[in-house]
Amino acid sequence: MTIDDRFARDFRDDDPDEEFGTRNEIITGPVADWATDFSHVELEWSADPYPIQDDLRQRCPIAHTGRFGGGWLPTRYEDVAAIAYDTEHFSSRSIIMSNFRPPHEIAPVGGSPPISSDPPFHHDARKLLLPAFTKAAVARQEPATRAFCHSLVDAFGERAVVDAASEYAQHIPIRVIADMLGFPAEDGPRFREFVENTLEGVNLPPDERIERMQQLFDYLLEQIRDHLDHPRDDLTSFLVNAELYGRKLEADHVAGTMALLLIAGIDTTWSAIGASLWHLAKNPADRRRLVAERSLLPTATEEFLRAYAPVTMARLVKEDIRWHGVDMKADDWILLSFPAANRDPAQFDRAGEVVIDREVNRHAAFGLGIHRCVGSHLARMELRVALEVWLERIPGFTLEDPAAVRWSAGQIRGPRTLPLRIG
Amino acid sequence: MKVQIDSERCQGHGRCYDLAPALFGEDDEGYGQVLGDGGVPPGEEHDARLAAANCPEHAITASEES
Numbered sequence: 001m002t003i004d005d006r007f008a009r010d011f012r013d014d015d016p017d018e019e020f021g022t023r024n025e026i027i028t029g030p031v032a033d034w035a036t037d038f039s040h041v042e043l044e045w046s047a048d049p050y051p052i053q054d055d056l057r058q059r060c061p062i063a064h065t066g067r068f069g070g071g072w073l074p075t076r077y078e079d080v081a082a083i084a085y086d087t088e089h090f091s092s093r094s095i096i097m098s099n100f101r102p103p104h105e106i107a108p109v110g111g112s113p114p115i116s117s118d119p120p121f122h123h124d125a126r127k128l129l130l131p132a133f134t135k136a137a138v139a140r141q142e143p144a145t146r147a148f149c150h151s152l153v154d155a156f157g158e159r160a161v162v163d164a165a166s167e168y169a170q171h172i173p174i175r176v177i178a179d180m181l182g183f184p185a186e187d188g189p190r191f192r193e194f195v196e197n198t199l200e201g202v203n204l205p206p207d208e209r210i211e212r213m214q215q216l217f218d219y220l221l222e223q224i225r226d227h228l229d230h231p232r233d234d235l236t237s238f239l240v241n242a243e244l245y246g247r248k249l250e251a252d253h254v255a256g257t258m259a260l261l262l263i264a265g266i267d268t269t270w271s272a273i274g275a276s277l278w279h280l281a282k283n284p285a286d287r288r289r290l291v292a293e294r295s296l297l298p299t300a301t302e303e304f305l306r307a308y309a310p311v312t313m314a315r316l317v318k319e320d321i322r323w324h325g326v327d328m329k330a331d332d333w334i335l336l337s338f339p340a341a342n343r344d345p346a347q348f349d350r351a352g353e354v355v356i357d358r359e360v361n362r363h364a365a366f367g368l369g370i371h372r373c374v375g376s377h378l379a380r381m382e383l384r385v386a387l388e389v390w391l392e393r394i395p396g397f398t399l400e401d402p403a404a405v406r407w408s409a410g411q412i413r414g415p416r417t418l419p420l421r422i423g
Numbered sequence: 424m425k426v427q428i429d430s431e432r433c434q435g436h437g438r439c440y441d442l443a444p445a446l447f448g449e450d451d452e453g454y455g456q457v458l459g460d461g462g463v464p465p466g467e468e469h470d471a472r473l474a475a476a477n478c479p480e481h482a483i484t485a486s487e488e489s
Contacts, residue, residue, distance in 0.1 A: 130452035360476045372434040
């Protein structure tokens with residue numbers, strides 16, 4: 001019997017947030033001028049955003065759009081860092097740039113704490129999670145991750161062409177986070193749907209978007225109730241029992257954090273693994289060097305994270321402000337592009353090149369400031385193990401068909417179709 | 424040579440204890456910690472400089488002792 005009142009009813013029944021907030025017109029279609037009309041969900045951006053970012057950095061450097069109800073895109077490292085550090089003027093109340101702005105009252109907690117939280121609440125919500133994600137804690141997942149990577153390669157059999165995105169990269173973070181949250185491993189395919197709905201569905205009609213998000217929270221509530229009946233040593237039971245300010249977490253805090261760990265833990269790492277393999281498939285000299293010089297892999301991994309940083313965040317402007325030469329309005333979006341920051345020549349030598357033995361690499365792939373990715377140690381472990389196993393088992397591989405490679409749209413960018421020829 | 428971490432700036436990226444494990448460790452929440460008194464033993468100077476140069480938050484200094 002479930003005796004925890006927090007989850008006895010559907011916690012969304014007494015949550016009015018759904019009905020408030022601001023919606024605006026959905027604008028899609030080709031971009032005329034990236035400086036005045038940018039959109040990170042258009043095909044041209046997802047296929048290759050770097051020339052666009054480089055051009056904007058030269059001539060703009062803070063682009064604007066009227067889409068999504070209005071927003072700004074800084075492209076210099078200095079500007080991206082300044083906004084990441086400035087929680088006084090920029091809120092994390094929503095970190096996915098879409099056509100919906102949640103109500104102001106949702107701050108400082110937000111829908112998925114702590115990524116959606118502002119100070120001072122942010123610090124306390126984050127502190128709860130940190131011990132589970134230290135380098136030492138995630139090292140305990142490494143043997144199982146390695147064995148799982150081997151089993152994925154085993155499953156390729158004798159085939160000469162495999163899809164490294166859908167048959168390899170994708171499955172690794174799904175399995176790892178399912179284990180950590182204590183979700184059934186066979187539910188993996190549903191997680192992919194949840195991820196796509198959350199991050200790639202930003203231009204869907206509102207009703208459809210809400211319906212799809214409901215499916216995610218239905219699933220999480222199902223898992224929470226199962227953990228109440230059958231407590232175990234995993235992150236779900238931990239969150240259900242965790243306390244803040246002397247009392248257990250609110251139901252929507254528990255579910256929101258679980259949603260965050262599930263969504264943010266999957267397609268980010270999937271993208272980083274896929275982009276690294278894509279690079280190595282296209283650059284035989286780098287691939288051969290890493291196969292021969294395995295100790296270089298950690299350095300190379302950091303360079304892949306810099307050059308192909310998968311994650312772009314968003315912020316909302318708190319109040320009208322003149323900022324670095326542009327007039328930002330309250331509730332304008334900021335598309336906080338760590339990928340653009342990571343390719344700023346003012347910050348990095350040979351910024352546009354992938355230099356796999358780059359020794360000094362102060363990149364911002366995991367963000368900067370108080371919202372540094374809480375899963376960064378887990379992501380680095382998964383990425384390193386995924387590449388080690390792949391290079392050990394499949395030292396020779398090339399792109400089967402460059403035109404067939406498909407990249408995800410939206411704030412998380414990585415290959416979703418990546419046919420590679422083995423040998 | 425001596426290393427220091429500015430704990431106000433450190434956000435727990437962990438580059439220091441990845442790159443210079445003889446000089447830095449992590450605390451229970453993943454924030455970087457200087458091991459011992461921060462003195463850099465002979466042979467560890469390169470790692471000390473590497474850790475300082477790779478900290479995304481500019482939280483680490485590696486300075487010559489006066």
